[in-house]
Amino acid sequence: MKAFSITDIGEKRRINQDYVFCELNPIGNLPNLFIVADGMGGHKAGDYASRFCVEFFTQHIRNSSQTSPIALIEEAINATNEAIYKMSKEQVEFEGMGTTFVVATIFKNEMYVANIGDSRLYVIDSQIRQITEDHSLVQAMVNTGELNRDEARAHPNKNIITRALGVNEIAQPDFFEVELSRGDIVLMCSDGLTNMLEDENIERIIRKNVNDPKTAAETLVKQANENGGKDNIAVIVIKV
Numbered sequence: 001m002k003a004f005s006i007t008d009i010g011e012k013r014r015i016n017q018d019y020v021f022c023e024l025n026p027i028g029n030l031p032n033l034f035i036v037a038d039g040m041g042g043h044k045a046g047d048y049a050s051r052f053c054v055e056f057f058t059q060h061i062r063n064s065s066q067t068s069p070i071a072l073i074e075e076a077i078n079a080t081n082e083a084i085y086k087m088s089k090e091q092v093e094f095e096g097m098g099t100t101f102v103v104a105t106i107f108k109n110e111m112y113v114a115n116i117g118d119s120r121l122y123v124i125d126s127q128i129r130q131i132t133e134d135h136s137l138v139q140a141m142v143n144t145g146e147l148n149r150d151e152a153r154a155h156p157n158k159n160i161i162t163r164a165l166g167v168n169e170i171a172q173p174d175f176f177e178v179e180l181s182r183g184d185i186v187l188m189c190s191d192g193l194t195n196m197l198e199d200e201n202i203e204r205i206i207r208k209n210v211n212d213p214k215t216a217a218e219t220l221v222k223q224a225n226e227n228g229g230k231d232n233i234a235v236i237v238i239k240v
Contacts, residue, residue, distance in 0.1 A: 011229030018234035041097030081171035098166035135163035192231035
């Protein structure tokens with residue numbers, strides 16, 4: 001397995017509020033660990049939120065005796081949410097901060113995934129498949145038939161998310177188990193990528209660099225910036 005991670009401030013933002021973690025070696029009882037977090041909040045609060053949550057989460061994983069991957073990830077998400085929620089309530093400079101969070105670990109041919117917010121995880125095998133579902137206002141409107149996907153991409157409220165770490169006392173992540181095959185590609189990213197590139201363009205770039213996660217990730221970031229770079233960009237590419 002090979003992997004590469006990258007974040008970029010983009011063309012319009014002054015602060016990079018995206019944060020990634022990419023480790024192919026064991027972290028606690030997990031065989032590997034990959035995280036994308038996209039922070040939100042006032043001046044520097046979003047930057048702090050994403051970094052704090054990734055660091056707190058990974059430390060919890062290291063210290064836990066839990067062996068079930070999903071149970072361990074859920075336990076760590078709940079502890080992380082409790083910590084950042086408490087901080088946002090007690091320190092005025094962190095009021096309202098939070099972060100999206102998508103996390104994955106791969107054991108043999110099984111991938112265990114959790115997400116909260118609108119950062120995404122895709123699998124590229126014979127096609128590109130979005131595994132996670134955005135916790136966003138426009139995705140809810142798509143689900144009820146009020147918008148189609150093309151309308152959702154251009155909607156003025158597309159950046160409003162309905163769930164995140166740190167904004168509520170109780171976190172509400174989704175969990176997935178995905179069967180993988182040798183040669184599959186896993187892509188994890190923030191909306192700074194998916195708002196700038198259509199899925200078919202993402203797939204094309206991945207397939208062109210299928211054996212080189214570093215070039216694939218760097219090309220995705222470059223293309224997102226060339227298309228406007230309106231937000232920070234976070235990308236992890238994993239070749240199984």
